[in-house]
Structures are given as structure tokens and as C-alpha cells.
Amino acid sequence: MEQNFEQMVQGIIAHAKISHDELMQRIRQKQDELSGFVTLEGAANIVGRELGVVFEKKESEVRPLRVEDLIPGMSKVDIVARVIRVYEPREFQRQSGKAGRVGSLSIRDKTGQVRITLWNDKTSLIEGDEVRKGDVVQVKNAYVRRGLDKRPELSLGMRGSLLVNPDDPRVSDLPPLVETKVRVADLKPELVEVDIVGRVVATSDIREFERSDGRKGKVASLMLMDSTGQVRVALWDERAELVKDLGLGTAVKLENASVRPGLRDKLELSLGSRGRLLLNPPEPEVAGLPEFVERMLKLEELEASMPTVNLAARVRRKLPLQEFKRDDGTPGRVTSVILMDETGTARASFWDGAAELAQKLEPDDIVLLRNAYTRIGLSGKPEVHVGKVARVEVNPSDVTVGALEPSRIKIGELEPTMDALEVIGRVIEVIAPREFSRADGSKGKVSSITIGDQTGTTRTSLWHEHADRVADIKAGDIVRFINCYSTLGLFGQPELHLGKQGGLELNPVISEELPSTDVIKMAMPVLERTSIAEIQKEGMRVQVRGTVVRVFHRRPVFDICPDCGRSLGSVDTSLMCEECGKVVTPEHRVVLSFMLDDGTDNLRVALFGKVAEQLLGMGTQQVFELFKDTPDLAELYDKFKLVGRELILAGTTRHDKYFDQLELRVSDVQFPEPKQEAQALLEKIKAGE
Numbered sequence: 001m002e003q004n005f006e007q008m009v010q011g012i013i014a015h016a017k018i019s020h021d022e023l024m025q026r027i028r029q030k031q032d033e034l035s036g037f038v039t040l041e042g043a044a045n046i047v048g049r050e051l052g053v054v055f056e057k058k059e060s061e062v063r064p065l066r067v068e069d070l071i072p073g074m075s076k077v078d079i080v081a082r083v084i085r086v087y088e089p090r091e092f093q094r095q096s097g098k099a100g101r102v103g104s105l106s107i108r109d110k111t112g113q114v115r116i117t118l119w120n121d122k123t124s125l126i127e128g129d130e131v132r133k134g135d136v137v138q139v140k141n142a143y144v145r146r147g148l149d150k151r152p153e154l155s156l157g158m159r160g161s162l163l164v165n166p167d168d169p170r171v172s173d174l175p176p177l178v179e180t181k182v183r184v185a186d187l188k189p190e191l192v193e194v195d196i197v198g199r200v201v202a203t204s205d206i207r208e209f210e211r212s213d214g215r216k217g218k219v220a221s222l223m224l225m226d227s228t229g230q231v232r233v234a235l236w237d238e239r240a241e242l243v244k245d246l247g248l249g250t251a252v253k254l255e256n257a258s259v260r261p262g263l264r265d266k267l268e269l270s271l272g273s274r275g276r277l278l279l280n281p282p283e284p285e286v287a288g289l290p291e292f293v294e295r296m297l298k299l300e301e302l303e304a305s306m307p308t309v310n311l312a313a314r315v316r317r318k319l320p321l322q323e324f325k326r327d328d329g330t331p332g333r334v335t336s337v338i339l340m341d342e343t344g345t346a347r348a349s350f351w352d353g354a355a356e357l358a359q360k361l362e363p364d365d366i367v368l369l370r371n372a373y374t375r376i377g378l379s380g381k382p383e384v385h386v387g388k389v390a391r392v393e394v395n396p397s398d399v400t401v402g403a404l405e406p407s408r409i410k411i412g413e414l415e416p417t418m419d420a421l422e423v424i425g426r427v428i429e430v431i432a433p434r435e436f437s438r439a440d441g442s443k444g445k446v447s448s449i450t451i452g453d454q455t456g457t458t459r460t461s462l463w464h465e466h467a468d469r470v471a472d473i474k475a476g477d478i479v480r481f482i483n484c485y486s487t488l489g490l491f492g493q494p495e496l497h498l499g500k501q502g503g504l505e506l507n508p509v510i511s512e513e514l515p516s517t518d519v520i521k522m523a524m525p526v527l528e529r530t531s532i533a534e535i536q537k538e539g540m541r542v543q544v545r546g547t548v549v550r551v552f553h554r555r556p557v558f559d560i561c562p563d564c565g566r567s568l569g570s571v572d573t574s575l576m577c578e579e580c581g582k583v584v585t586p587e588h589r590v591v592l593s594f595m596l597d598d599g600t601d602n603l604r605v606a607l608f609g610k611v612a613e614q615l616l617g618m619g620t621q622q623v624f625e626l627f628k629d630t631p632d633l634a635e636l637y638d639k640f641k642l643v644g645r646e647l648i649l650a651g652t653t654r655h656d657k658y659f660d661q662l663e664l665r666v667s668d669v670q671f672p673e674p675k676q677e678a679q680a681l682l683e684k685i686k687a688g689e
Contacts, residue, residue: 016048460498
């Protein structure tokens with residue numbers, strides 16, 4: 001009767017009086033001696049005979065090596081398998097200081113799959129595009145080691161070789177490639193890595209940034225289109241350089257792209273060190289792709305640093321012409337226009353000759369822009385720039401632009417600088433109107449209410465004619481704000497503002513039930529002291545204690561309009577308020593950002609307004625004056641003496657899509673008091689935590 005491997009091992013141990021470890025060592029040595037062409041059962045049979053134990057066996061002792069036979073420690077491995085994943089090479093630094101390169105493949109036969117690592121000059125097989133997904137490879141003189149996931153992994157050293165699509169009888173025994181390519185419409189959040197083929201319809205320039213650990217990074221983006229839709233793709237670090245070779249209409253294949261949520265919860269793709277971009281894939285793969293036809297971008301498709309932008313949009317608001325002097329002393333002019341289409345809004349700056357044309361625009365005019373470009377604005381959103389080479393058409397007869405409908409959003413989803421919102425909430429508190437004087441001497445009026453829903457609460461400022469509406473509003477009422485916008489409040493949390501373009505409905509008929517005022521108050525989450533390592537998702541209200549280990553040298557103040565609370569615009573029009581439509585004397589707000597470390601991990605934190613002032617022990621004007629007098633930001637932050645300070649910070653975690661990481665938005669700062677901390681620790685020990 002034929003026996004399996006474990007039965008053979010037990011039989012040899014029983015008859016030959018050999019230990020299990022010694023027997024397994026001899027079996028593996030026998031496999032190595034036979035260059036991996038013998039199975040475990042075959043090696044056990046040979047070792048058994050050497051020890052005087054003979055097994056009945058119906059099949060041949062020697063057969064081609066398969067993936068399931070691989071054991072860490074084996075060498076001189078010869079195996080044939082099909083490539084199912086290709087991972088682009090990356091550079092690394094050896095301990096000697098010399099640079100090296102490493103890439104890898106995932107290969108499969110009918111018994112399983114294994115990763116094979118290619119070192120240094122062997123990575124040229126990948127870089128030269130000699131190996132593609134679906135190819136068959138013959139691996140010779142490889143060795144097996146235990147990978148980071150504790151599974152066997154092949155490694156191809158100096159003596160190893162890899163032959164692509166060999167003439168080998170073992171090829172016929174391989175299963176066909178299981179296609180993992182998806183369409184844009186098939187993208188889902190639960191997909192981890194996908195392959196996708198499409199045409200490039202827009203690209204951005206490469207942008208450099210600084211990571212939280214101080215390392216420099218690069219990112220570029222493109223829009224990819226197939227027959228089912230289009231998707232934004234972020235290219236990181238070395239992959240960002242690929243954007244230089246991508247012309248509009250180029251067909252590309254992405255392999256190992258990660259799926260992740262982007263702006264407005266739309267799915268995006270991310271191509272990092274594990275990803276691969278192939279230009280002009282074979283004809284069968286591009287079959288069905290629509291031909292590229294130059295088209296107008298929608299405002300929601302704008303990215304920072306797009307070198308060429310063609311779009312059609314409607315004028316929402318026009319701001320007065322501004323004159324300025326450039327760094328070289330030459331005069332300049334700019335007119336800013338707020339554009340809108342059915343997907344959103346964006347600011348457009350018309351420079352010099354185009355500025356006068358922009359002054360003639362009226363609300364609801366349609367503008368067709370060609371050869372514009374984008375830059376990131378102070379609000380963190382892309383802005384359109386219309387310069388010398390741009391062409392502008394006003395109200396072309398063959399162009400239409402859809403109407404912008406306010407986006408319904410929950411209070412807990414609010415972020416600063418969101419526009420065209422619809423928010424429904426129950427009134428918790430009402431504050432009577434107050435009058436104020438503007439810089440030009442005119443009077444204004446503002447009131448505020450606090451509202452809440454199932455997801456949170458927020459303060460809302462009502463400006464202009466809306467301020468008097470609070471006389472009819474009381475706690476417990478339901479309000480609907482239409483076409484409102486969000487800003488950053490004094491304590492670093494998003495607030496709503498209802499300006500002259502917005503609308504307010506009192507106690508509207510709504511389809512969903514809102515919690516009562518008391519329930520909303522009771523549902524406010526309680527802060528819990530936690531370690532940074534335990535912070536894994538956004539929306540957590542936590543308190544952490546740690547040490548400031550790194551401060552980000554950013555401009556420590558930003559400007560807001562004193563009349564309506566909006567953040568003010570781009571650098572060249574920093575005194576122009578879009579909402580009020582005039583030049584204003586700005587109010588300053590302090591902003592700080594640094595890394596906090598508590599020994600378990602580190603976390604990026606951001607403090608705004610009064611919270612940042614509390615930490616610095618300085619008022620806003622004092623910080624602003626210090627900023628003006630100290631042009632070197634490194635020297636300025638040295639004066640703040642933040643690095644090394646131990647702090648207790650409370651706030652809410654949020655996901656920063658720009659840096660793709662969690663951040664703590666701080667709402668309260670405390671300084672550790674040794675006796676209180678010791679007492680809290682003692683109580684925790686007594687409670688058995």
C-alpha cells in the first residue's frame with residue numbers, strides 16, 4: 001500500500017531509530033543533491049533505503065519540481081511557472097553604502113504560487129519589459145528562503161538565471177493565466193490590487209512634497225479612460241517620472257494598482273513601488289478602448305499642476321481687477337473669477353491681457369478656456385490660471401454647461417473650504433444678531449446657531465439678510481441650509497457660513513428623522529486617553545500625550561475675511577474676499593503643524609486659531625508681527641520652542657487626502673501636571689487596565 005510523506009517519516013523513525021530532526025535534515029539534503037528534481041516523498045524513499053527501510057511505491061520517485069515542494073533552505077532549484085504579477089525594481093542602500101536594486105515576480109503552477117526576487121543586474125529583465133504578466137519562466141539555480149510572511153520565497157542570485165517562455169515540456173502542465181484586469185466601472189473599495197487598461201486623457205506636472213518623517217516625495221496624476229468611465233490615478237515617487245512620457249490619448253496598462261477613496265468619496269487608483277505602468281500594451285488588450293477625442297474637462301477633474309487645461313464653465317462670481325508689482329518690479333494685473341459647472345466650483349485667475357477681458361464677464365456667462373494651466377491655491381484646491389498662451393471664448397454658440405446643484409452632506413463629513421453645500425440639522429443653540437463695522441465704514445450684521453444631526457454638531461454663521469432670520473428660530477427647530485460653504489473655525493473645527501447666495505428653510509419636510517436636541521447633546525463622544533498606535537481610523541475623538549519631535553515649517557498664519565469669515569484667496573489677491581466682492585483688511589489666524597510621538601508611534605497634528613495661540617502663549621497679532629520680522633521660517637520656529645515639549649492634545653482624527661495619512665485636528669491643549677498624571681496612572685493600575 002502506498003504511504004504519504006508523514007507515514008513514511010514515522011516508518012523510518014520506527015525502524016531506523018533516528019530522530020525526527022535528523023531525518024528531516026537528511027531528506028532536505030537529498031533534495032538539494034538532486035537539484036530539486038525529487039519530491040519530499042521521493043527523497044524520503046531514498047533516505048529510507050539508505051537506512052534499510054524499503055517502501056512500496058507505484059509512481060516514479062523523481063518528477064519535476066513544483067511550487068508545493070519548495071522548502072526554505074533548498075538550493076539549485078529548477079522550476080517552470082507562469083508569471084501572475086510583476087513588481088517594478090526599486091533602489092536600496094546596502095550597509096556598505098553602495099546602491100543596489102531589487103525587483104520581484106509572483107509565479108504560479110497548478111500547485112500554488114511563490115514570489116521570486118531578482119537582484120541587481122537581474123532586474124533588467126523587468127526594466128526592459130522582457131517579462132510580462134502571463135509569460136512562462138524557467139528559473140534555474142535559485143535558492144529558497146523564508147520570506148517576511150514566513151512563506152517560502154525564491155531568490156535569484158549571481159549564479160541563477162531566468163529564461164522567458166522556454167521550450168520546455170513542463171509548460172504544457174501549467175494552468176492558464178486568470179485575468180485580473182478590471183474596467184473603471186468595476187472598481188470597488190474592497191479590491192486590493194487591480195490591473196486596468198485605458199487611455200490617458202489628462203496629466204499633471206510632478207509635485208514634490210515632504211513626508212511626515214522628513215523624507216522627500218514626488219507625486220503626479222493622470223486621468224485614465226476606458227469604455228465604462230474614467231478614474232484618477234496618482235503616481236508616487238519614481239512612478240511620478242513616468243508622466244513625462246505620457247501624451248494625451250496614449251494607451252497604458254496599470255498593474256498592481258491600489259484602489260482607495262478620493263475626493264468626494266470617488267474611487268481613485270494609486271501606483272506606488274509595487275505598481276507597474278506599461279506603455280502601448282498589445283493590441284488584444286486595447287481592443288474596445290474608445291479613441292481619444294480632445295474634450296473639455298469638468299471642474300471636479302482639475303488637479304494641481306496640470307500644464308494644459310481645456311474647460312467650459314459658467315461664471316458664478318467676478319472679483320474686481322487688481323494691480324500689483326512682481327518681484328522684478330514690473331507691473332501686473334489679475335482678475336479672479338469663480339467658475340462653476342454641474343460638478344463643482346473653482347477659482348480662475350486671468351492675468352495681464354486676459355484680466356481686462358475677464359472684467360467684461362457677467363454672472364452666468366459661459367467661458368471656454370483652452371491652454372490654461374492649474375496651480376494649488378492657499379485653500380489646498382486646484383486653481384485655474386489663464387495666461388499669455390491661453391485662448392478665451394465667451395458664450396460660444398455650440399457649448400452648454402450644466403447647472404450646479406448643492407451637494408447634500410452630513411455634518412460629520414464637513415471639511416474646511418467646501419462650497420455649494422446643502423446641510424440639514426436640528427437647532428441646539430441660537431445666538432442673537434450683532435452688528436459690526438467693515439473696513440470701509442459700512443455696517444454689517446451676523447448671527448449664529450449651532451446645529452446637529454446623527455453624525456455631529458457645528459456652528460453656523462448667518463450673514464447679511466439671513467442674520468435677522470434667527471428671530472424666528474428656536475432650539476429644537478429643523479433648518480436646511482442651501483448653497484452654504486464651510487470655513488475653519490476659531491478652534492480648528494469646520495464651521496458653516498450662509499452668505500448672500502445661500503438660502504435657509506425653517507422646519508422643512510424631510511424624509512429622515514433627526515435626533516432630538518437632548519439626544520444630540522448626549523451623543524457627543526467622550527474623549528478617551530489613548531496611545532497613538534491605537535489610532536487607526538478617522539472620526540475618532542481622542543486625547544493623546546506625547547512629545548513634539550518634528551515641526552513643519554509652514555507659514556504660521558493665514559488670512560480670513562473679517563466680514564464673512566471666508567479664507568482669502570491666492571497670493572496675488574490675498575486681500576480680496578470672494579463672498580463680499582471687495583478688498584478687505586484681513587484678520588489673521590494662527591496655524592501650526594507638527595509630529596507628536598508617545599513611544600508607541602507618531603502622528604501628524606494640526607492646531608488652528610485659539611488652540612494654536614494657547615500652545616504658543618502668544619496672541620495672533622504677536623505671531624504675525626514675529627512672522628513679518630523673521631523671514632527665515634527655521635529661525636522663526638526655533639523662537640517658538642516647540643520641539644521637545646510634552647503635551648496632552650485632544651481632538652478628532654481625520655484623513656488628510658493630500659498627504660494620504662491620518663491627522664489629529666486639535667481642539668484642546670493641556671500641559672502635563674506630574675501629580676495629576678501619576679494619580680491617573682495609579683487609578684488605571686487599580687482598575688486592572
